[in-house]
Amino acid sequence: MYRIMDFIFKGVMNISGKQLGFISDIIVDFNARKINGFVITSNNIFKKPLNVNIKDVVNYTSVMVVTEVNREKYLQFKEIKNMNVVDKSGELIGVVEDILFDREKFSIKAVIISTGFMNNFIKGKKILLIDDLILGDRNLLYRGKNQNIKFFNSVHRFIR
Template sequence: MIRTKDFYLKKIYNLEGKRIGVVKDIYINFYEKKLEGFEVSNTAFFSKKNYIDIDDIIDIGEDIVAKDLKSGNGLKFKDIKDLDVMDTQGRLKGAVEDLLIDRNNYTIKAIIVTSGFIDKILKGKEIFLLNECILGEDYVLYTGKENISFKSIPHNVNEYEFIKKI
């Protein structure tokens, strides 16, 4: 699994080896649960071509090799980053911080939610599966069960014990 922050500022080259730019943001399809492409911080000024489709990418390693640039529009990750996540009872779960993406087929598996800096240190981050989330205009609705949760816990936090909710 990889996260969206693993893509930011990766250099993008075309097939001839010329540097196109760097990754500025990622385009996602929340409903189909997949990565659509990348927004490119283009080296050519005033260029409307600032998008690389995921199908046009040859290789993603330390750098990205792609065929060509296009004009792109759609939902960017920055549009949903820091969006509130609420459960079905109206309780605030936190804010969207990152996405977990499958490295093999670039499908989005989960969202990482944090409820603040102090809670991130003490309790870790919560991970919600994407098929249990509904994207709205003002917030993300989490429809999953309360007694089943995934967490990303900071290293060396041994004093904190997790209590199973019944």
């Protein structure tokens, strides 16, 4: 599984070897539950961001190599990040922090939500499955029955 931070600030170049910039965000299709591509920010501050679709990515190890870029408008993760997640009764569950997606098909599996700094530290962050979420204009609606899937912060003891 990947998280967004696995790609942010990764360098991007075209197949000719020209440096295009770095990945600054991902392109999300929330209804299809897929990551469709990446937003590339140029090293030159006067150039507008570029987009690359997943189908145009040749390699994504230490540097992403792409065949084609575009400037079309897509839904980016930054538009969903920090969005409130509410349940059916309108109770706030938390805010969107990250997305977990598949390594091979780039399909979104879950959304990681934060419930507050201290709560994250004590109880851990929550993971909500993508099938239980509906994207609205201002909020994500959680329509699942169970909120028991969580990350836990715990002290690890090394055994020698």
